[in-house]
Amino acid sequence: MQIPVYLDYAATTPVDPSVAEAMCACLTQNGIFGNPASRSHIYGWKAEEAVEIARGQVADLLNADPREIVWTSGATEANNLAIKGVATANKANGTHLITSLTEHKAVLDTFKYLEGEGFTVTYLKPDAAGRICAKAIEMAITPETSLVSIMAVNNEVGVINDIAAIGAVCRRKGVYFHVDAAQAVGKVAVDTAELPVDLLSMSAHKFYGPKGVGALFIKRQSHVPIAAQIHGGGHERGMRSGTLPTHQLVGIGLAAKMASDLLVGESARILALRNRFLQHLESLTGWQLNGSLEHRVAGNANISIAGVDGETLLLALRELAVSTGSACTSLSVEPSYVLKALGLTDELAHSSIRFSFGRYTTEEEVDFAAKTVAEVVLKLRKDPPLWQANKAKV
Structure with missing residues (x-):
């Protein structure tokens, strides 16, 4: 056949051979297999060092501070953490949320869940070219709006939204802005230092890294209140508990470095x-x-x-x-x-x-x-x- x-x-993309090789070096006894949270011996120290190098590589791709990178299992979890986390943490300040009809199911289904929890969601329709305009966002924002979530690049038609313009509206209105950038990171330049974005989701397998790992960028200067969605152990500064998969994080880190270089x-x-x-x-x-x-x-x-x-x-x-x-x-x-x-x-x-x-x-x-x-x-x-x-x- x-x-x-x-x-x-x-x-999805195939894992780059160099990335796969680096990951394999973190799986067996002769490699960096330790638990990054084990702070009492060299196995844990080496694993933690590898994880933090990877965090820096992802941060460099986004022009971010490494402390703004929270590891997740992928963009789906990052979307859930951002949307549910911000909505629930800010519920006392407003229960109105805004997104678009053309978002990925990982975003749409999360908003549907929140509707069942008492939130009101406005779903904006794109223009004929498939884009969500900043003016539509501005008109939809109310005093009760706490979060706007709009994707950077649509997964089906590949259309790029004007994230800078939308973010400027959100910032002016005092509303947190989340971006699902799974289809953007590694394909177009994403400069979180310049973009008025508070939270941004990404996934390694979209830019030649492994499946099952991603990250949520949370801008430090925005001071975003966010409620953890996974509890147990307090990993990732309490925002996402769970033993960190060293090999996968080494994979996303190297894939991010290669994406930046290429x-x-x-x-x-x-x-x-x-x-x-x-x-x-x-x-x-x-x-x-x-x-x-x-x-x-x-x-x-x-x-x-x-x-x-x-x-x-x-x-x-x-x-x-x-x-x-x-x-x-x-x-x-x-x-x-x-x-x-x-x-x-x-x-x-x-x-x-x-x-x-x-x-x-x-x-x-x-x-x-x-x-x-x-x-x-x-x-x-x-x-x-x-x-x-x-x-x-x-």
């Missing part, structure tokens, strides 16, 4: 690959790019193709590892809520595919992918009624 070409880097050159190369892919598709009719092209992360190309069923198209593209624009539920396949929020019809949302390119993508793979997509679409469109019925919708 031929291994499909991997074009799903937005879902950011400019890698972003330019990946952007060229994405544009090359889109140019190859110009000969194919009846398709559209979803979301802003101008304000977009380099490696994302989310496209809708009229005249074909999305699931059928995905099955037909078995030589490519890509993502569909539909989310599977227990009873049915629903169109992507992100694409629906952008105004797409159910048909176009169902026929959307996310192609995402990364560090190991080659020009040959891009050319092959574009050629394969064109051939498969033309074959599926041999049913004239289906194509003609959908042709006018693009």
Whole structure:
């Protein structure tokens, strides 16, 4: 069986070989395997040193102070800690929260939980380009608002929000601002020293680090009241208890250093690959790019193709590892809520595919992918009624 070409880097990235090697050196008896919290012997000291080096490397990637980095199991936990932690710690000052309809489920489900706990949530709709504007945030803020949470880069369509402008509004209004930056860190420059952001979530596996580890940035000068969500031991200055996984933290640290070193050159190369892919598709009719092209992360190309069923198209593209624009539920396949929020019809949302390119993508793979997509679409469109019925919708 031929291994499909991997074009799903937005879902996860392979661990860089150098990162994997460094992690392996922290697993066995001859390596740095100790508990970082063991302060009475050299095994613990070495582990603690490795953990703090990693904390510094992540801080450097964000232009942050190492003391502003709190380790988590990933962006999902970081989102939960930020949103629940700030909302509950500040409940006496206000129970109104603001987010957007196009956030990741890790954010949306957290807000739904808080609604059940007595909070009121405003869900903002993006503009046609997929962005949340600062003006909409400003209009939604009330005297009862305690937290705004808006993602930096959308995970489905790759659209970049104006975090600086949104943060400026929140700061002016005296409201805490959280950013889910899982799809941004390692792909675009994130300068927390300059950005008016109070909390920011990230995950290692989005930038060639291991799964199961991430971090929450908490700006020291913001003095954010935050309630811990995991208790037991008081690790991470009481904000996140649990024995620290030295090997994973060494992994995220080195991955962060590599991302910082490679950011400019890698972003330019990946952007060229994405544009090359889109140019190859110009000969194919009846398709559209979803979301802003101008304000977009380099490696994302989310496209809708009229005249074909999305699931059928995905099955037909078995030589490519890509993502569909539909989310599977227990009873049915629903169109992507992100694409629906952008105004797409159910048909176009169902026929959307996310192609995402990364560090190991080659020009040959891009050319092959574009050629394969064109051939498969033309074959599926041999049913004239289906194509003609959908042709006018693009």
